[in-house]
Amino acid sequence: MDSCQGLLILLFLETTYAWSCPHHCTCYPPEQKPQKVNCSFRELKTVPLLPSSTQELYLQYNQLETVPAGAFDNLQMLHVINLSSNRWHCDCGILYLKNWLEDQAGNMLISDVRCFTPPSLHQREISDLKWHELPSCSTPRRLCSDFLFRDLSLFVLLVLIFTFMIWIIVLAKRIRFKVEICNNRTEASHVLPSISTHLKRRMR
Missing domain, CATH: 1.20.5 (Single alpha-helices involved in coiled-coils or other helix-helix interfaces)
Structure with missing residues (x-):
């Protein structure tokens, strides 16, 4: 229920700020409909609301631990993304990002996205994880x-x-x-x- 409510909020905000550059990020072109969104080195702890016109997205070197369900669903024109060097916590909450990365494999240029925690999964590629390896996901679905x-x-x-x-x-x-x-x-x-x-x- 909470994930559904979060997705509805994201959709509402998307329609309101669909062409706006995210706060704390730099965009090119700087006017409307940004195509290149650079949010790297900003110490971000949450993924900002991203314009649907984004073609290149840079989120490396932040403090991101997870990606909310639906956060990347509106990025239909995206072909380059960098999510490296974040503090990705690989538990059940990372499944959306894992599935999204798997769906985009071969369709866009994606940097290595690896787990930071827990220690047992440190430096494991998120796209290679199995759901039963993730803490709190060990119970059968x-x-x-x-x-x-x-x-x-x-x-x-x-x-x-x-x-x-x-x-x-x-x-x-x-x-x-x-x-x-x-x-x-x-x-x-x-x-x-x-x-x-x-x-x-x-x-x-």
Whole structure:
């Protein structure tokens, strides 16, 4: 939920500042629709909002540890990016950057992006990481098949409950029918002797 809200905020800000040069960065051309955005050596701790016209992006030598989900999704014209020499913390929060780098492989010039922490992953290329290697990502992911199996089990349970209810209704009707037959037979057993007695009296 938090990641979805963050993405919505990024989209809103993008429409507002789509052609603005990020604060603390230098852009070329300096006017509207910057194509080259240089945010290197700025000690940035968060990725700034980037204009969609960016073709070259330089974020090296900062204090960046992660990239928020969706931060690079609007950079459709990007063909050069430098993310090296940052303090990338490789846990579950780095998965967006890892997947983004994998998707862009071969499509643009990308500098080596390596983990800074934790020590067990120091200097590992982020794009080469496996999700089970990342701290706090060791628990198995819930796959679509898990949800399908859960929904199927729930459906089967509902069918069984519905069948059981129908069986109860049918059984109740049968019991009621038998009770009515028994009552009718009892009433008939009381009525017939009285009729026969009445006929005998009339015959006399």
